[in-house]
Amino acid sequence: MPKDKTLSHIKVNKAIKEEFLEKGFEAASIRGIGARAGMTSAGLYRHYTSKEAMFSAMVDPLINDIKEWTRKHTEKKQKMLDGDFDEEELFDESFVDLINMVILPKRDEFKLLMTCSRGTKYENFIRDYVSDGQMIFHDAIKRMREKRCIDKEIEEEELHVLFSAYITACFEIIMYDCNGDKIEKYLNTLHDFFMPGWSKMMGFN
Known part of the structure; x- marks a missing residue:
């Protein structure tokens, strides 16, 4: 401090x-x-x-915001899975919202975290975030498949590849030096590309 x-x-x-x-x-x-x-x-x-304390002061507020958004997002989806809902309701919020609500307002800090953190305790942030998110997502898919009586399972490695591709693609867009309108366009493209796949894995189609 x-x-x-x-x-x-x-x-x-x-x-x-x-x-x-x-x-x-x-x-x-x-x-x-x-x-x-x-x-x-x-x-x-x-x-x-120290220099380490300086870097932490730059990125910790963003990391805390990302973790808090993810916590609330996870709790919201888990409550939906425990009750009655429709497909549109389940997919009304995605990691695109994390980008818009949390990361874009701290874009410089996010660039520090993603591209300048080598040599700090944050250098594996994206790997750790994907790993934690994968476990949560795997549980959600498993519960949804059991609810819909779908036998086919998705393997851990398979889910890791897909989830890593999704999160990395969402985060990668922020690295581009483009304006807000173009970022929104790219994020909408990713949403339209990935959401049908997640929907299918959960047994909606």
Whole structure:
């Protein structure tokens, strides 16, 4: 946590973000951040205790928001699976909404997480997120198939490939330097492409 909450903290955070986005965590330096912020290394340490703490301060709020959205999304879908619902209701919210609601407002921080985190505890974030999400999704598909009395099972490796492709494709779009309208178009394309497949695996058609 920052030790100093003066106005200079805003300038420090701006310098940190610029340095990491330009050089990545490993190549970024305290001296480089200090030069951008117009202060000495000692001055920076009044705000953060280390380079690792600086990077964490940039990405932790986004990660917490992603986890919270995912938690609420999972609880919502589980309640639907336990009750009566129609297909449109089940698929009315997807990871496209995660992109729009959580990630796009923190696009720079997401780029830090995806492309600049090598050498930090966050460098495997996408792999870990896919792994956690795959287990949740596997449970949902299993429950839905049992409810609809469908015998054919999807193998773990098969689901991993599909789920990884879906999440990676959704996240990849944010890496492109394009405007909001084009991002929305790409996300809608992904939604239209993947949702019929998920629907079929759950036994709707």
